[in-house]
Structure formats: structure tokens, C-alpha cells
Amino acid sequence: MPSLPLLLSQAFNGLALGTLLALVSSGLTIILGTLGVLNFAHGALFMVGAYAIFVVAAATGSFVVGLLVGAVIMLAVGVMLERVLIRFFYDRPHEDQILVTFGAAIVIVEAVRAVFGGESQRVAAPDWGGGVTQLGFLIYPTYRLELIGIVAALLFALYVVLYRTSIGLVVRAGIEDARTVGILGINVRRAFLLVFAIGVVAAGVAGMLYAPIVSVDPDMGATFMVESFVVIVIGGLGSYPGAVVGGLIAGEILSITSAFNAAYSEVMLYAVMALLLVVRPQGLLGSEGRV
Amino acid sequence: MERLADPALLLRRRVLQLGIVAAGGLLGSPAGAFAAENPPLGTWPEGVQGDSVMVGITVPLTGPYSADGKDEQLGYELAIAEINAGSDAAKAWGMKGKGVLGKQIRYKVADTEAKPNVAVQAQTQFIQRDKAIMITGSVSSAVAVALEELAQRDKVVNMVGVSASNDTTGKNCQRYGFRSQQSGYMVCKALAPVLVKAMGQGKKAAYLVPDYTYGHSVFDSFTGLVSKDGWTVATQQVVPLGTTDFSSALLNIANSGADVFVNIAFGADAVSSIKQAQQFGVLSKAKLVVPVISSFQAKELGPALTEGVYGTIDFWWTLQDRYPLAKAFVDAFLAKNNYRPGFGAHVGYSQTLIWAAAVERAGTFYSVDVIKTLEASQSQPFDSSLGQVWFRAEDHQGVRPVPVVVGKAPSAMKNAEDFYDVVELVPGEQVISPPDMFGCHLGSYT
Numbered sequence: 032m033p034s035l036p037l038l039l040s041q042a043f044n045g046l047a048l049g050t051l052l053a054l055v056s057s058g059l060t061i062i063l064g065t066l067g068v069l070n071f072a073h074g075a076l077f078m079v080g081a082y083a084i085f086v087v088a089a090a091t092g093s094f095v096v097g098l099l100v101g102a103v104i105m106l107a108v109g110v111m112l113e114r115v116l117i118r119f120f121y122d123r124p125h126e127d128q129i130l131v132t133f134g135a136a137i138v139i140v141e142a143v144r145a146v147f148g149g150e151s152q153r154v155a156a157p158d159w160g161g162g163v164t165q166l167g168f169l170i171y172p173t174y175r176l177e178l179i180g181i182v183a184a185l186l187f188a189l190y191v192v193l194y195r196t197s198i199g200l201v202v203r204a205g206i207e208d209a210r211t212v213g214i215l216g217i218n219v220r221r222a223f224l225l226v227f228a229i230g231v232v233a234a235g236v237a238g239m240l241y242a243p244i245v246s247v248d249p250d251m252g253a254t255f256m257v258e259s260f261v262v263i264v265i266g267g268l269g270s271y272p273g274a275v276v277g278g279l280i281a282g283e284i285l286s287i288t289s290a291f292n293a294a295y296s297e298v299m300l301y302a303v304m305a306l307l308l309v310v311r312p313q314g315l316l317g318s319e320g321r322v
Numbered sequence: 323m324e325r326l327a328d329p330a331l332l333l334r335r336r337v338l339q340l341g342i343v344a345a346g347g348l349l350g351s352p353a354g355a356f357a358a359e360n361p362p363l364g365t366w367p368e369g370v371q372g373d374s375v376m377v378g379i380t381v382p383l384t385g386p387y388s389a390d391g392k393d394e395q396l397g398y399e400l401a402i403a404e405i406n407a408g409s410d411a412a413k414a415w416g417m418k419g420k421g422v423l424g425k426q427i428r429y430k431v432a433d434t435e436a437k438p439n440v441a442v443q444a445q446t447q448f449i450q451r452d453k454a455i456m457i458t459g460s461v462s463s464a465v466a467v468a469l470e471e472l473a474q475r476d477k478v479v480n481m482v483g484v485s486a487s488n489d490t491t492g493k494n495c496q497r498y499g500f501r502s503q504q505s506g507y508m509v510c511k512a513l514a515p516v517l518v519k520a521m522g523q524g525k526k527a528a529y530l531v532p533d534y535t536y537g538h539s540v541f542d543s544f545t546g547l548v549s550k551d552g553w554t555v556a557t558q559q560v561v562p563l564g565t566t567d568f569s570s571a572l573l574n575i576a577n578s579g580a581d582v583f584v585n586i587a588f589g590a591d592a593v594s595s596i597k598q599a600q601q602f603g604v605l606s607k608a609k610l611v612v613p614v615i616s617s618f619q620a621k622e623l624g625p626a627l628t629e630g631v632y633g634t635i636d637f638w639w640t641l642q643d644r645y646p647l648a649k650a651f652v653d654a655f656l657a658k659n660n661y662r663p664g665f666g667a668h669v670g671y672s673q674t675l676i677w678a679a680a681v682e683r684a685g686t687f688y689s690v691d692v693i694k695t696l697e698a699s700q701s702q703p704f705d706s707s708l709g710q711v712w713f714r715a716e717d718h719q720g721v722r723p724v725p726v727v728v729g730k731a732p733s734a735m736k737n738a739e740d741f742y743d744v745v746e747l748v749p750g751e752q753v754i755s756p757p758d759m760f761g762c763h764l765g766s767y768t
Contacts (some may be wrong), residue, residue: 036577037573037574037577040573040577041570041573041574044569044570044573045570047569048567048569048570051567140384144388148389148392149383149388149389149391149392150389150618150621150622151389151590151593151618151622152622153622153623153624156601163601163602163603170576170602170603171602172598172601172602172603174601175569175601243597244567244594244597244598244601245566245567245594245597245598246386246566246590246591246593246594246597246622248388248389248590249384249388250384250385250386250388250590251566251590253385253564254564254565254566255566285570286569286570286573289559289570289571289574290570290574292560293559293560293561293570293571293574294533294560294561296570297562
């Protein structure tokens with residue numbers, strides 16, 4: 032039996048891990064929940080974000096400039112991807128969407144590998160994120176503590192833009208009946224483009240914030256892609272609050288289990304997901320038949 | 323039957339046999355003499371009928387081991403180019419002319435994603451469609467043992483790629499598989515005395531263990547060997563291959579009171595976990611040991627993080643000062659690829675050349691004779707980039723020196739790739755396990 036301080040440490044780590052998982056999953060759930068597109072290129076876009084900050088931060092020497100310029104790069108990538116590819120697939124079946132985004136992911140990953148090679152690249156944590164912070168019984172990396180705050184702010188901002196302004200409303204109405212919304216004089220396609228690009232920026236920013244923590248290599252997105260799916264399945268497919276709740280739950284499961292035995296933490300995560308699919312197939316906060 | 327009775331044909335056949343006997347005699351190996359009488363086996367003789375032979379190569383070009391996999395591929399390609407051209411370097415490894423027994427080597431490369439099933443599928447195609455006469459390549463021990471099994475079933479020689487698990491030449495050993503890289507046991511046996519000397523006795527060590535044959539095998543060997551010096555296990559954190567966030571395992575390690583952190587992860591997983599260990603303050607409390615260091619780890623982490631880190635490696639380029647064939651290898655590789663070869667490249671390069679030399683020595687591609695030649699290499703070792711090396715007949719484990727390295731300080735580096743000092747080069751004979759230690763039973767020849 033692990034000691035109480037260790038359990039508490041792991042519970043706190045679960046919270047930190049959970050917010051990061053929520054951020055990583057947000058881009059996936061935004062695009063799925065509003066546009067109904069299951070974006071299998073999500074992991075690849077996460078990776079592109081990490082490489083964007085690697086290039087910009089190395090050139091400018093500033094993590095923050097890297098984040099800002101990187102977000103603009105991701106916006107451009109999102110707009111381009113939507114214009115040349117995704118917009119032709121809104122009306123197509125899910126299988127087609129999965130195949131085309133999966134294919135796009137392979138192209139993106141191999142393009143990055145062709146340019147940068149397969150080795151992992153170094154992205155230093157920002158100066159204000161170095162070192163460790165003493166939290167009573169727990170020592171925790173300062174950067175990860177700061178990430179909890181940054182991620183919470185980002186998730187809230189995304190929520191406001193997508194669900195408390197008319198953009199989200201237009202997109203959701205457009206998915207139901209694009210023609211009627213169009214007749215009302217609203218440019219649905221532009222709203223679709225905007226939401227898709229925001230989803231891509233969210234995936235990319237997650238990659239940028241993760242870059243100082245993990246190995247930045249062309250295949251880094253693969254694991255996050257899988258984790259994102261687990262998170263949104265738990266939280267409810269396409270539900271934005273669901274991604275946040277799912278992320279936190281996944282983080283806690285992984286972390287608490289590893290206080291007992293790290294080898295079982297992923298097993299436990301998938302076991303919980305499987306159980307949930309049996310009991311509540313639409314996920315915790317999902318509504319039936321929405322996606 | 324009529325054709326066989328044709329006296330001219332019979333005569334030609336006799337002449338051929340005599341020629342082979344003579345060639346076999348010259349090579350000092352009687353094995354070749356009976357080659358013409360052997361029944362078909364595996365891809366022989368179908369795979370050797372043209373003027374070239376095919377080698378099937380599987381390396382991970384995607385996934386956590388992709389950087390090592392690419393390095394390994396470049397090593398194979400250099401060796402094949404040298405053999406086909408009949409270069410001076412190839413001659414120094416025991417080759418006689420252009421190609422192997424006069425045949426050029428063709429090859430195909432497939433990506434394994436470090437997954438055993440993908441590797442087996444690709445090599446099965448190479449064997450069935452392309453009649454591969456030799457298969458090789460892995461970075462994961464899980465892939466290595468799966469390919470050995472395939473090689474044994476299909477009777478095609480497998481020169482094992484990167485693999486450190488004891489099982490590869492232990493309970494999963496095969497008659498058709500040969501590993502040149504040191505086993506996990508050899509790694510730990512060479513490393514343990516150096517660590518105890520540098521860090522002292524009675525240390526508390528925390529372990530990060532990848533959850534497959536390699537991780538568990540190195541963990542068992544390491545803890546077994548350091549326990550006699552009073553080292554205890556503070557905690558063992560088992561994590562799946564391809565983990566990206568190690569925070570919960572590292573919290574346990576940070577809380578374990580360990581003063582040594584033995585990180586058995588490899589490739590991108592090692593890079594992520596070491597980065598995060600530093601961020602969690604683990605590296606300021608515990609000294610880092612990486613038993614098996616991947617090709618680009620120091621470059622990827624930067625010398626500030628790898629300074630003072632102990633470990634072993636299959637090959638480090640500064641060994642060029644000690645072995646002429648290592649120098650030839652490093653120079654040729656650097657000229658061709660613009661960087662100094664790593665761990666993977668060396669395994670690919672040396673395994674290909676040793677196989678080619680064994681084929682020439684046997685005087686035939688017939689796998690039974692090639693295997694017997696490799697098994698007899700103790701009395702007639704191969705000249706290699708690590709001096710004279712040989713394979714043990716009982717389990718096909720390569721007996722070769724084990725380089726123990728320590729990370730250099732950034733200020734001590736003489737060039738951008740000068741990351742390690744080779745502190746010990748332990749002779750393989752001193753550290754190899756007893757042949758029956760890991761339950762090896764080689765299968766049949768035919």
C-alpha cells in the first residue's frame with residue numbers, strides 16, 4: 032500500500048496530467064463535435080505544433096514568440112487543410128473522412144521526417160518554467176504547474192469562442208441543415224473553415240506546450256492521438272466539457288494506478304473505457320446519436 | 323533419368339564436384355565439398371541461381387526507435403556497397419573479390435514500426451517472393467525474437483539486428499539466429515563493477531523498465547549482479563513501450579529515496595523519460611545510469627544532460643583509435659552520410675560483413691554450412707571493427723568486447739559528436755553468461 036503523501040502526490044499529478052490530456056483532446060473534440068469530422072490527422076497536427084515552436088523558438092530564442100508565431104502557423108495550416116481537402120468531405124460518410132484524414136496524417140508525418148530526420152529535437156522549457164517547486168510534501172516541475180494555469184485559461188477561451196458566441200451556433204445549425212442556414216444569409220462555409228482552423232490551432236498549441244516535456248520527433252503524435260480518443264470516448268464524443276472531464280478522469284486513473292503499480296496504469300485506463308462503453312455508450316457527457 | 327545417364331553431363335558434374343572440392347580445400351573448409359549433394363533447404367538453391375543474392379532488411383523507420391532504425395539501415399547499405407565493390411575494407415573483413423562468392427547483393431528495406439508482426443510479415447514476403455538468402459534487422463528485442471522464429475521455420479539465416487534481451491540467445495534462441503550485440507547480461511556484468519567503483523557499495527537504485535522482453539531481462543540481470551555489492555531496489559517502475567508522459571512513474575522514483583536512477587528505456591522513450599526526470603528533480607538527487615544507450619541519445623538530450631551518465635553501447639566511434647577496421651568503417655560512413663555512425667549502423671554493418679565472410683569461408687550459401695562455419699568461429703574468429711569476434715556454438719551469442727562509456731562534460735568535447743569516453747572495453751569472454759543460463763535450446767539444422 033503506498034503512503035498517503037505518495038497517493039496525494041499522484042492525485043495532484045493526475046490533475047496536471049489530466050489538464051494536459053484535456054488540452055490535447057480539445058482540438059479533436061472541437062472538430063468532431065461541431066463539424067462531425069473525425070480527424071485522424073489530429074496527432075500529426077499536434078506534432079506539427081511541436082516542430083513549429085522548435086523552429087521559431089530556436090530562431091528567435093523566445094518560447095513565447097514561438098508560441099504566438101507557432102499559433103499563426105497552425106492557423107495557416109488549418110485553413111489550407113480545410114480549403115484543399117476537408118471541405119470536400121463534410122457531406123461524405125465517416126469512413127471517407129477517416130480515410131482522408133488518416134492519409135493526410137501520413138503525408139504530414141513523412142514530410143516532417145523528410146525535412147528534419149527521425150531523431151528527436153530539443154525544445155528548452157522557457158526561462159520562467161525552469162526548476163522545481165516545493166509544494167509541502169511534493170516536489171513538482173515548475174513548468175508543469177504553470178501549464179495547469181495556462182491550459183485552464185486556453186480551454187476556457189476556446190469554450191467562450193465556440194459555445195458562447197454565434198460562431199458555434201452557426202456551425203452547429205449548419206451541420207444540421209446547411210441549406211436553410213445559407214438561405215438565412217449566413218456564410219456557413221466560412222464558419223466551418225474557422226472552426227476547423229481553431230481545432231487545428233488547439234491541437235498545435237497542445238503540441239507546443241508539450242514540446243519541452245517530451246521527445247519531439249515525427250512520430251510523437253501517435254500516442255497522443257490514441258490518448259485523445261480514449262479521453263473523448265470517456266467524456267462523450269464531440270462534447271467539449273466532456274473532453275475536459277474525460278481528460279481529468281484519464282489523468283487520475285493513470286496516475287493513481289501507478290502509485291500501486293505503474294505497469295497497470297494503461298490497462299486500467301482501457302478497462303475503465305471499456306466498462307463505460309458497456310454502461311453508457313455515449314460517454315459521460317455525450318448525448319445519444321449526436322455524432 | 324536419361325539426361326543423367328548422358329556421359330557428357332556426368333563428366334561435367336564430376337568436374338564441377340572436383341572444382342568445389344578443390345575450392346573447399348583451398349578455403350580450409352570441407353563443408354563446401356558436399357554442397358552440390360544437398361537437398362533444397364529454405365531459399366537454397368533457388369535464391370542463389372542468378373548472379374545476385376537477395377538480403378531482406380527490416381528496420382523501424384517510424385515509432386519510438388525510428389532514429390536508430392534509420393542509422394541501422396545506413397549501416398547495412400554501407401556494408402553491402404563495400405561488399406559489392408570488393409573494397410579494401412571488405413577484404414580486411416575476409417572478403418575475396420566483388421560480391422559474395424562472386425554474386426552481388428541485392429536488398430530491400432521494410433519499415434517494422436518496431437512491431438514484431440509487421441516485421442514478420444515483411445520478411446515472409448522477402449523470403450517467399452524474393453527468395454532472400456539472409457534476413458536481418460531489428461531495434462526491438464521483441465522483433466528480434468520473432469524474426470529468429472521465422473528464420474528457424476523457413477530455414478533462412480537471420481543475422482540479428484539491434485537487440486539486448488537475454489532471451490534472444492536464451493530461451494528464444496534459434497539455430498538460424500546469430501547475435502553480435504552484447505546480451506543484457508553481458509551489459510550488466512561489464513557495467514556493474516564500473517558503477518560500484520564510481521558510486522560505491524550499498525546504493526538504493528530506482529528502475530524504469532520498458533514492459534517487454536528487453537526491459538525485464540536487463541532489469542533481472544542488473545539487479546542480480548549489483549545485489550552482491552549491497553545495492554537494493556528502491557522502486558521498479560514498469561512502463562509500456564511508446565510512453566510519452568512518465569510523470570507518475572517519475573513521482574514514484576522521486577519519492578523512493580533512490581540515489582541511483584537506472585533508466586532501461588531506449589530510443590525516444592529514453593529521451594522523453596530523461597528530460598522529464600530532470601524536470602522532476604530526479605537527476606539532482608540520483609545519478610543516472612542508462613544500461614543500453616541508443617545511437618543519438620546524447621545528441622538529442624544535449625551534453626549537459628548526459629555528462630557523467632554511465633552506460634554501455636554496441637559501438638562508439640572513438641573506438642577507431644583502437645581498431646583499424648573501426649576506423650575504416652567510421653571514415654567511410656562519415657564520408658557517405660555526413661555524421662559518425664551510431665549503435666544501429668554498427669550492428670547492421672558488422673552483421674552483414676560477418677555473414678558475407680562466413681559464406682565465403684563456407685564456400686556456399688547453403689545455410690547449414692554457413693551456420694556450421696559461424697558455430698566454428700571460436701577456433702577461427704572473424705576480423706571485425708571490434709577486433710577478433712566469434713559466435714558461441716551453444717547459443718549463437720557473439721563474443722566481443724563490451725564498451726562501457728561515460729558522458730563527457732560539454733567543455734571536454736573535441737567535436738560536435740564527441741559525447742562519450744570509453745572508460746572500459748571489457749573482453750566478451752569475461753562477461754558472457756554460462757551457455758545454459760537463459761535456457762537456450764537451438765533447433766535443428768534442417
